[in-house]
Amino acid sequence: MTQAVAIRRVLHLDMDAFFAAVELLRRPDLKGKPLIIGGRGDPTRRGVVATATYEARKFGVRSGMPFRTAKRLCPDAVYLPTDFAEYTRWSQVFKHAMREVSPLFEDRGIDEAYLDISDLAASSEQIGQALKLRIERDTGMTCSIGIAPNKLIAKIASDLDKPDGLTILGAHDIPLRIWPLEARKIPGIGPKADERLRALGISTIGELAAAPLEHLAAHFGAAMATFMRAAAQGRHDTPIVTQREPKSRSRETTFQEDVSDWQQIARTLAALSARVAEDLRARSYVGRTVGIKLRFADFHTVTRDRTLADPTNDARVIRKAVFECLGRIVLDRRVRLLGVRVTELSEPGAHTLNGDLLR
Ligand code: TTP
Ligand code: MG
Numbered sequence: 452m453t454q455a456v457a458i459r460r461v462l463h464l465d466m467d468a469f470f471a472a473v474e475l476l477r478r479p480d481l482k483g484k485p486l487i488i489g490g491r492g493d494p495t496r497r498g499v500v501a502t503a504t505y506e507a508r509k510f511g512v513r514s515g516m517p518f519r520t521a522k523r524l525c526p527d528a529v530y531l532p533t534d535f536a537e538y539t540r541w542s543q544v545f546k547h548a549m550r551e552v553s554p555l556f557e558d559r560g561i562d563e564a565y566l567d568i569s570d571l572a573a574s575s576e577q578i579g580q581a582l583k584l585r586i587e588r589d590t591g592m593t594c595s596i597g598i599a600p601n602k603l604i605a606k607i608a609s610d611l612d613k614p615d616g617l618t619i620l621g622a623h624d625i626p627l628r629i630w631p632l633e634a635r636k637i638p639g640i641g642p643k644a645d646e647r648l649r650a651l652g653i654s655t656i657g658e659l660a661a662a663p664l665e666h667l668a669a670h671f672g673a674a675m676a677t678f679m680r681a682a683a684q685g686r687h688d689t690p691i692v693t694q695r696e697p698k699s700r701s702r703e704t705t706f707q708e709d710v711s712d713w714q715q716i717a718r719t720l721a722a723l724s725a726r727v728a729e730d731l732r733a734r735s736y737v738g739r740t741v742g743i744k745l746r747f748a749d750f751h752t753v754t755r756d757r758t759l760a761d762p763t764n765d766a767r768v769i770r771k772a773v774f775e776c777l778g779r780i781v782l783d784r785r786v787r788l789l790g791v792r793v794t795e796l797s798e799p800g801a802h803t804l805n806g807d808l809l810r
Contacts, residue, residue, distance in 0.1 A: 458622075460575055461691070462566040463597045463605035464549060464582070467614035469562035471504045472592040473541050474531050485528040487512060487521055492532030494518045496707050501533050505614060535726075536733050538562075541590055548585045552578065557691045563609075565602055567691040579617040603687040604629060607636050625685040630657025637682050644671070644679075659683035700730045700738065703790030709748040711785045717774070723791040724773050728766035731793060737762035738793035741772035745780055746788035755779045762797055769793060 466472065470488040475481060485507035490498030500521050503512040510525035521528065542561045550556045555567035568578055575598040586594055595616040597608025607629060608618040620628055634656055635645035647670060653659050659667075660683035667676035681687060702723045710716060720743065731738060742756030755776035763769065773791055 458569070459600050459688075460568045460571075460598060461600070461602050461605040462552075462568050462575075462578065462582075463599075463602065463609040464545075464564055464566075464586075464594050465606075465609045465613075466545060466562040466592060466594045468502055468504050469592075470502045470533060470538055473538050474534075475504075476541075476591055478531070481529055485510065485512070485525050487518075487525075487528045487530050488533055489518065489530070490532065492530045494522050494528075494530045497705050499705075503528070535730060539730070539733050541592070544590050545586050545592070545594065548582065548589055551585075552582055554693065555691045556693060565605065565691055568598070575619045576617075579619065583615075583617060600685065601687040602689055602691070603638060603682050604685055606638055607632065610636070622685055626657070629685065630655060630660060630683075632656050634659050634679075634683070637679065639682070640679060644675070647671070656683045660685075699792050699794040699796065700727050700734075700736070701790055701792035702726045702730070703744060703788060705788045706786065709785035709787050711782070713782065716777070716782070716786055716789065719789050720773050720777060720791060721770050723789060724770040725766045727791050727793055728764050728769050731764035731796075735798060736796045737764045737798075739763075739795035739797075740793065741769050741776070742792045742794065743773050743776040743780075744788070744790035744792065745777075745786060748785040748787050750787070751784075752788075753780055756792075756794075758795075762795070764793075 471486050474486065474488060483506065486504040487500055487507055488503070489501040490496070498518040500512060500514055500516045500518065502514050503521070507525050507528050512521045512525050512528065538561055546558065546564055549564055549566055553566050553568055553571065557565040559565060568575070571578060579596045579598055583594060583596060586592065593615040595609045595613045597605045597611065597618050597620070599605040599608050599620045600622050604620060604625065608620050609616070611618045611628070632655065634640055634648050634653060635642065637656060648654070648659065651670060653662055659679060662680065664676055664680055667680055671679065704719060704723060739762040740756050740758045742754055744752060744754045746752040757772045757775055759768065759772060769791070
């Protein structure tokens with residue numbers, strides 16, 4: 452089978468220890484120390500690690516780990532609270548630098564994005580090096596870049612030489628560089644799928660690439676089997692999506708001790724509403740649906756939401772909707788966690804235009 456296929460070059464960029472790197476810009480005195488960012492930055496209270504510097508990772512500290520565990524692994528780490536507005540600000544700076552390389556830019560979250568660089572004249576090495584330099588100059592932070600024939604391999608590649616890496620892979624590099632990696636390195640293969648693959652004797656990407664499709668399909672269904680096997684073989688042609696709206700903004704908090712006091716629940720929800728409103732305003736978004744999440748002490752979790760007539764980023768409007776949602780939940784047990792989420796986001800400019808047209 453011979454088919455002329457234009458060779459694509461996709462660049463994936465992911466900032467190194469992003470929240471921690473931003474904090475170090477303001478606290479250069481902490482450079483070189485194990486630093487943990489998360490929650491309110493108080494290790495004596497309940498909280499979860501958002502990220503840790505590579506110095507702290509040496510002790511085994513990881514994102515998503517409870518402070519309790521992090522403290523046991525690395526008792527001397529310095530803790531700082533998260534400051535989402537500041538991370539968002541720096542996120543916009545590095546993304547601006549990326550957009551200047553090419554408008555074929557796909558935003559994938561606070562610290563990562565893709566570029567399609569297929570049509571640029573410069574070599575991948577030149578583009579990668581220049582972008583790293585530019586971002587370091589504009590932000591003072593390092594990032595890791597992967598360049599490969601598709602998004603999936605580019606994302607895996609950006610992680611291969613972290614921090615401050617630049618990994619360029621062609622299709623011919625896939626057997627040597629990608630196949631020895633664990634199957635769960637493929638975005639889309641989570642811990643559960645990984646476990647099921649292992650039960651079938653498949654632990655590396657190479658083993659997955661070589662597995663008979665029917666065998667995989669019998670265990671995972673045809674769609675997942677086809678995706679996984681093609682991805683492992685380096686076949687994946689999802690294009691760069693240039694207009695990606697964030698789907699939602701949310702904030703949640705886990706109480707130090709489970710609470711039953713309605714006043715405290717209401718105060719917490721009001722504070723979370725204010726923070727979500729602030730996030731929305733920082734990104735110039737408005738949202739139409741407001742929801743709450745409430746987890747009881749026994750981990751039973753309930754959600755309620757309400758759709759507004761007009762999209763908003765006004766803290767008072769969000770808070771009112773949040774309280775309406777709260778009124779629809781029977782508070783018969785102690786509460787462990789509360790969350791506020793605003794979804795169906797749009798840019799207010801676009802909304803005003805629609806409004807004008809309708810009038
Ligand atoms: P990542 O890119 O996964 O992590 P990182 O940038 O801190 O470290 P590196 O890329 O060098 O491995 O996530 C980006 C940011 O998202 C991270 O700085 C903090 C936040 N985050 C969380 O809040 N919770 C999480 O569980 C994860 C994985 C990330
Ligand atoms: Mg990162």
